[in-house]
Amino acid sequence: MIRQNQKILTQLYVLSDLLCTLIVFLAAYWLKFHSNLLPYQQGAPFSTYLLWGTIYSFAAVVVGFYLQFYAPKRRKRYTLEVLKILQIQTISFLGLLSLFYITKEVHISREFLGIFFVMNVMVITIYRFMVKKTLSAFRRRGFNKRFVLILGAGSVGRSFYTNLRNYPDLGYEVVGFLDDYQSEHASELANMKPILGSLSDLQEQLSRHPIDEVIIALPLDAHKKYAEIIEICEHAGVKTLIIPDYFDLLPARPYFDNFAGIPLINVRDVPLDELSNRMLKRTFDIIFSLIAILVTSPIMLFAYIGIKLTSPGPVLFKQERMGLDRKSFYMYKFRSMRISTDKVADTQWTVQNDPRRTRFGSFLRQTSIDELPQFFNVLFGHMSVVGPRPERPFFVNQFKEEIPKYMIKHQIRPGITGWAQTNGLRGDTSIQDRIVHDLFYIENWTFLFDLKIIVKTVVKGFVNKNAY
Structure with a gap:
């Protein structure tokens, strides 16, 4: 069981990080002083460099423990791990520089330190990525499992079970269900794990099966049973997680706030509501659009x-489009169609083999060259490089009545490219699917997520079969 081996795995991670950092130290030392690729003047002896390299390695591990870098991260996204790596290495590096100042160590090459820091971040990021991919592959094959018991065989419990099966790389296996109102699933749900008994059988099931986590997926009227369930699970040393009966109203990552000493669930937490995140994204937009x-x-x-x-x-x-805070702006493109009235342009959807296109315009649209003037929209503050694609007000008014949560996309700036577009949802494709992807982006925004979308846009190419 993983809960029995987690301490060993953590120790292996620590040893691997120490070894990795020391190997990078030796590689950076060779590159600076023995490769003849860089000019140098030998200052401090190798033993001094080795001493400080060892101090740095152990300091990074201590900082890692403080920032919970070695906590189990089976359900965590890799982008969060990359951010932790940057945070840990930066804090450790600044600490090392502070020690140099305190001890008046002036004979360490600053160029070596720069090479060491960059190489260390890159190597640890790559090796952690390889470890994560390797563990995912093992979990798909049935190794490194965590076993789950679901309390509640109703719609919430069944939805969780179905969704969990779509993520075999997480390595979770459902043992079964407990439910007070049914003893077996309906005939059309024969592929589900069995109902093992009622909630009163929880303690027996925990002793009979190697359960790692209990998922409470009960309706709201069963709230009074939660305290007893949690007490039984904690007595057995099993983790307890609760799926609220209203989970479909919550975002992918609900945010817990505190008001007057009472915990509250923030129904729609948007990372870009934070000023620091908005400033980071806007600064990047300006620099990137100028370069583009x-x-x-x-x-x-x-x-x-x-x-x-x-x-x-x-x-x-x-063309008029709706952007941030439902405010309209004019989005610029290279003209790819023959001149028509504003009413036609604003209310008619572009279709395959659209007769309004010019021959050269078809080429511009297929290669996405027609979108390039939108970098000026980014400079003007109307758009971002990455975000949900903006739509015409005529269609916004139509979609907001037909598609749930459609208007949430206007809580952030629209983008030239987005998570939906990099997943093939461009042109005459499902608006419902686009909104699902847009909401995921809005709720899970990070700077690295933006970079990932830009890289996917470039790697997949700008030619798109749906761009007509």
Whole structure:
């Protein structure tokens, strides 16, 4: 059982991190002083470097324990682990520099320290990624399991069981259900794990099966039973998790707040509500869009000339879209269609083989070159590089009545590319599926998530079969 071996796994992680850091130290030392690739003047002897490298390695482990880096992270996203690595290495590095100042150590190469820090972050990030992928592969094959007992065989419990089966890399296996109102599943649910008894059998089941976690998936009217259930589980040393009966109203990662000493669930916690996150994203948007405009200026010149030579009318096409806080703005594109009335442009959906397109315009849309002027929208503050795609007010008013939670996408700036688009949801595809992806992005935003979307956009290419 994992709960019995977790201490051993933690010790292995610590030893691996120490070994990894020391190997990187030796590699950085060789690169600086023995590879002949960099100029140097030998200052302190190797023993001094080794002493400080060892201090740094142990300091990083101590900081890691303080920041719960070695806590079980089976359910954690890898991006959070990368952020922890950056945090730990930065704090440890600043601590090392402080020690240099206190001890008046001036003979350590600053260039070596820079090489060591960058290499260490990169190597630990890569090796932790490989470990996570390896563990996921083992879990898919049935190793490293955690066993779960679900209390409640109603819709909530069954939904959890069905969803859990979609994530075999997590390594969870359901032993069965306990329920007071039914002794077996309906015939159409024969593929579900069996109902092992009623809630009164919980203590017996915990002693009979190697249960790691108990999931309480009971209706609201069973609230009075929670205290006894939790007491039985804690007496057996088993973790208890509660799925609220209203879970479908909550975001993917609900945020617990505190008001007047009472814990509260924040129904819609948006990371970009925090000023620091908004400033980080806006700064990145400005820098990235300036670089993008500079790099793609020859392509934009080519598009300008192509539009001028192939069809009459303006080069740029502007269209009203709804953005942050439901405020409208004009989004810019290279014109890819023949001139038409504003009413047609604002209310008619683009379809495959649309007769309004020009031949050169079809090329611009297929290659996404028509989207490049939107980097100016980013500079103006109308859009972000990454975010939900903005829609025309005519369709917004239509979708908000038809699709639940559609208007939540306007709580952040719209983007040139987004999580939905990198998953193939572009052009004439399901609006419902797009909103699901947009909400996931809004609730799970991190700076690394933005970088991941940008990389996926570039790697998958800008040519898209649905872009017409």
